[in-house]
Amino acid sequence: MTSSKTGQITIRSIGAGGDGVANLPDGQIYVPFTLPGEVVNVARDKNRATLMALLEASPERQNPACRHFEDCGGCALQHWQDEPYRLWKRELVVGALKGRGTDVEVAPLVACNPHTRRRAVFAARKTEKGVLLGFNRHQSHEIIDIVECPVTVPEIIARLDDLREVGALLAPGSGPFKLAATLTESGLDLAASGCGKLNDEQRRALTALVIKKDFARLSHEGEIIVEPKKPLIHFGKVPVPVPPGCFLQATAEAEETMAALVLAHLGKARRVADLFCGVGTFALRIAEKSAVHAVENDAAALAALDRGVRHVQGLKPVSIERRDLFRRPLMTKELLPYNAVVFDPPRAGAEEQALELAKSKVEKVVAISCNPVTLARDLAILQKGGYRIERVTPIDQFLWSAHVEAVAVLTKGRQ
Known part of the structure; x- marks a missing residue:
């Protein structure tokens, strides 16, 4: 098939973006709404193609959950049965880690339910x-x-x-x-x-x-x-008056799963730094057992966190700091007071902060990410600095999309 014609092809795999991938003599092409093993007629435009006819369907194909699927661009994979879909999504995390030479335990994907994106x-x-x-x-x-x-x-x-x-x-x-x-x-x-x-x-x-x-x-x-x-949202026992347009985890269900993983790893840590803390998704839960220093560059988010803390008794001390962690990560000396660090950066990851953490003596780290590629990069930096990656848990809070959340727990200096 030439770069601008129609023709018959066989889909070999699903790419990182959720499209079917076919291998042709002049390179790969990407076909939305197809599955591995399917034979399809497509109209090709350079390295992308439009599905024209499904000639041989995969046994893994199912009816989509929504009448708008294939028109609406919100979902990519409603047509794929749960088991292979979840294995593929977990593999996004596994593959990103292996791409950085990191071979660690990756837990089974934590599935999230439909009708939960808030x-x-x-x-x-x-x-x-x-x-x-x-x-x-x-x-x-x-x-x-x-x-x-x-x-x-x-x-x-x-x-x-x-x-x-x-x-x-x-x-x-x-x-x-x-x-x-x-x-x-x-x-x-x-x-x-x-x-x-x-x-x-x-x-x-x-x-x-x-x-x-x-x-x-x-x-x-x-x-x-x-x-x-x-507008209020509870984080643990703290009601926070969330500011307009603030960042929230996509589903409360996934947030609870992530928080449980964070708290289980921190254990009895006395002092914790929560970096890229937002409105306090994790910091306010951590504060029920540990003193927390919450760092964030969004002034409105920090103010909301502070207002929430002021109306609840029984928390451990919570301090806040407005800081651009991309430009000014917490330096190694500044990390000395902390037994544990949690960081949940945007998709770009936390490379500069990871470089400082790698040189620190912080015993426990929890890295949370919605981008397996930048997470793998940051974990490789920490691993090179002496951290052991104990486990990475992928979480499917972006249902039927090509996006996946992951929580990695690391330790240093303890056997």
């Missing part, structure tokens, strides 16, 4: 027929107007029409914008972006609608438009 970022656009609200089509900016989503919590999906009403008041003409909905203990927290400057009439109408529809809050580009109820 935050959805919807693409939206106003049309003559109403507001389109959903997700972008695969490899496109076209918005697929959804009526269901088996990934997202029902509390959000049940409010799609209400969200469209909010979107109709926010919409900047016919241009696209974003509307995120997060489930909190106070109700849905809405955060819009890309809507341009809101005028006074829009603000009044939005305020009335948000109150009428019993949403907890609406913000735009980080500015609170109306907040009938302070």
